Each structure stands twice: as C-alpha cells, then as structure tokens.
Amino acid sequence: MNQPPDITELQALPLAELMGQALATKLARRGTSFSLCSIINAKSGRCSEDCRFCTQSAHYQTEAPVYPLLDKAQILTAAREAKKNGAGRFSLVTSGRGLASADLPQMLEIIRTIREEVGIKVCASLGILGEAELRQLKEAGVSRYHHNLETSNEFFPQVCTTHSFSDRVATIKAAQNVGLSVCSGGIFGLGESETDRLSMAMTLAECGIDSVPINVLIPLPGTPCGELPPMPIAEILRSIALYRLILPQAAIRLAAGRESALSDFLSSAFMGGADGMMIGGYLTQRGRSPEADRKFAEDIIQLWSI
Template sequence: MDKENRQEIERWRQLSTAELLARATAVKVANRSDSFSFCSIINAKSGKCSEDCRYCVQSAHYQTDAPIYPLKDTAEIVAAAEAAKEAGASRFSMVTSGRGLTAAEVEAVAERFAAIARRVEIKLCGSFGILDRDALVRLKAAGMCRYHHNLETSERFFPEVTTTHTFADRIATIQAAQEAGLEVCAGGIFGLGESEDDRIEMALRLRELAVDSVPLNFLIPLPGTPLAGIEPLPIREIVRSIAIFRLLLPKVCIRLAGGRETALEDFLATAFQAGADGMMIGGYLTQRGRSVEADRKFAREMQQFWA
C-alpha cells in the first residue's frame, strides 16, 4: 500500500459517520447497483475440531455444548439445498469442522456435491478448512464453484485468535483455490479483540488477494470459549468498519453473516447503508438466525432504498 492510498484511508477515518456512510452507499450503488443476494449453509460435520480458534464452540480444546456428529448423509444435505433454494438463496454451502478433509472425506463430499448438482439449481460452495490444490480440483469437478476460507483478522492479530495453524496457511489455501479455478469467499470476524487497524489490514489483504465475496461475521461470545466474556464492539464502530470495507472493496459482495442480529440489533439497515449487500440466511453453524421471511422482506426494502 503506497503512501497516497494510506492517506486516503486516513481521510475516510476522519469523516463523520454520516459522511462515511453516504460515501459508502454511493460506492455500492455505483459499482453494484441495487444487488442483494442470499446464501445458506449446512453444518455438514460438527465438533471435535483439532484447531484452537478462540471463538469457536466446535473446538475440541474447549468444554462447550456444541453438537458432535460425522458427515451428514447425502439425502439430508440435498434436502437442505432444496430448502435453501426455496428460501431464495442463490448459493448453498457445505461446511465441516476440522483442520481439513481426509482423502476419503474429499470423495464423500464430492459425492454429495454431485448429488445436489443433479437435483437442485443452485450455486455450490464449500468450507472445509485447509486443503491443497488437488483436493480443491476434485471438489470443483463435482460441482463446487466457490471456496470459503476466512482470514478471520489481520496477520498481526492472527496469533491471538489461533495457534494451531498460521495466517500463511490460510493464504496458501485461498491461493490454492484460485489456482484450482474456483471463486473465493473470504472475510473474517469483527469483535475478537482486534483494533480498527487490524480490520483495515484484513480488508487490504482481501483486496490484494482479489477475492470474489467477503463475508463479515460478528463475534457471538459463547460459553466455554476463551472469548466468552469479551465486550461487544459498539455498533458505530461496526458500521464504520463495514463502510471502509466497501470503499476498499467496491466491486465485491459484502455479506453479513453470523452474529449480525445480536451485534447490530436495531441498526441492521445502517450496516447496509454502509455498503453491505448480501446476507447469510437460515441460521449459522451452531446458532439460529432471523426468520427467512423477515430477511426477504428486509432485502426488498433495501433494494427500494438503493433504487
């Protein structure tokens, strides 16, 4: 990042919240019109994860009440994809706990992707942790078109989030997915204890990686995890960070995901004035979300706002 661009970011940070949101709205409308998209996920394999991510109830390092089960069968996953399509989602993602997939699990997941592709007209995504190019090529051949792999935070702050793998491991997986010919969905979590500088550095790295979609999650401090007692970010800080993400990433979908209801409360629309233009619907990995009907009504109203 050159000095001129750094100075521009600092100018954005000095704007009032109203001015910053107005600028972000203008950038969103200019680059993405009134676009608004939904995606949905299924927690296809849950719990007993070897990694020590300090926010996650599925980590085997912590005592939590997260569900534990192996990879769900094909029929259940196809039914979930059908339900996602019916709810209005344009994308459906399988998500599994763990550092990555074994060779046998890659084949099992590929079979499920192929079964969905035969039955449901929906774009298929996957989130399976750290994978190499060969595994990603196999999943692409089965129907997966986009791989989800968050950075979570900045490289500086990453060791405060997890120690069982590195920021470089995350970057390598994103690059392997791109080399395999896949689109990439990568973002992170706000409220882990990071600074505003960390969030900006994450946005800059995502821009450098040229990712296709950016999901933003907001920490839900869950019992049993090391971050259970952390103070939530002020709503003003959240919406300002979303606005800076939009200014730095003008052409990508910025999608609000886990924790948006509790983090933003009555200010959900403000986050979309800040430039977000997508949502995950139908619940998250271990937590329920808003009703699909409420989200669909909200999307229609936001599109009228941008028109």
C-alpha cells in the same frame, strides 16, 4: 486503473459522511444487487484447531453438537430448502483443520447430486486443502471456496495458534489457482483494533476476493472469547463502510452476529455498504427466519432504488 482509497483520510471522516460515500460506491459499482446465501453444518465438532471464538474446537468445553459427515439425503433436503428460501448459493461446511481424505469421495458425490437435482450454486468450506483436493471439488461442481482470514496477519496469533495466517492465505491462493472463486472475510469484535480490521481488508483486496462475509462475534460460553464485551454499533458500521470503500467490487455479506450486534441498526449497515446476507442460521447458532430476511432484502432494495 482505479487508485486505492486514502485510508487515513477515510478514517478521519464523520460516520454519516463515511457511510454516505460507501453507499454511493456500492450503488455505482454494484447497483442494487442483494445476494442471499445459506450454509449447512455438514460435519460438526471435535476440531483439532484452537480458534478462540469457536465452540466446535476440541480444546474447549462447550455444548456444540458433535456428529460425522451428514448423509446425502439430509444435505439434499437442506439444499432444496435453501433454494426455496431464496438463497443463490448453498455452502457445505465441515469442522476440522481440513476435510478428512476418507470423507472426500462422499463429499464429491453429494456436490454432484446437488448440482444435478437441486440446481443451486454450490460452495464449500472444508478447511485447509491443497490444489489436488480443490481441483476435485471444482470438477464435482463447486464454484466458490470459502476460507476466512478471520482477522489481520498481525492479530492472528491472538486468535489461533494451531495454524498460521499464511496457511489460510495459501489455501485461498490454491483455490484460485484451480479456477475457483473465493469467499473470505472474518470476525469483528475479537479484541482487535481498527488497524487490524483495515489490515485484513487490505489483504482481502490484495488477494482479489470477490465475496466478503463479515461476522460480528457472538461471545459463546466455554470459548476464550466468551467474556469479550460487545463491539460498539458505531464501530461496526464504520468498519463495514470502510470495507466497502476498500473492496468496491466485492459482495459484502453480513453473517453471524448481525442480529444481536446491530439489533435495530441492522438496516443501517446496508445503507453504509453491505449488500448481502447469510440466511437460515450459522453453524451452531440460529438466525432470523428466512421469511424475515427475504422481506428485509426486498425493503432494502426499494430504499436503494428511491
């Protein structure tokens, strides 16, 4: 059995050496795999939770769109577009503490139809759910449930007070108990320390997470996090490399904020451990064009293969 890395020793390494070790680990453990996924904001706004970074929270005055669960035709169109754009997975995301029971039958029908007519792998991010609902999602065709930790157990009360870190871990465990793979990560730049980021990484490792999305805060007007300063690029790259070394078998996928936070250094993240991206936008924020992201992924794979 592989021994966990000595975190203190890794923290002491210069950035270039740390990133070199992370890339070597990525290539040794995961080869040149590069995964693309896409999401749809299937139900937006008026969320009861007070996550301080989120424009969809009903606690804050923002310009986030508000609408009920989209109809099947709209979601099928988006799923087909995601597959055409090269995404291997398509995730249905809804706002709210958890999917409303009234929406569950429609959601199950949508999932079944995507699997039958589009043929893309289906993920779901529907908030805090129990085993009964999660089992129905799996039976309908969901293969992976997405539920971010967001930050460390220690820092979580500074980010959200309407539910707890343990609530999030319990949902992850419930999903795993019914046989679902779990995608879980968080957001860098919420005001947390490196110790907090490493604490979250260790929790993800303890939970056996095999897909880790890393978002970098986009400070959005109207939210309590709207005035936070940007996270230094070197700190972002260091954290990504540490996540790779702590989670050597997991897909480390960059999501919201990667373009604005890393800018010209985006490729550096993939030379330091990351090996996946979310394409096509992030709930209420647009991303780069899928064509640009596909070309970027091809270029990175070529660099890895040299």
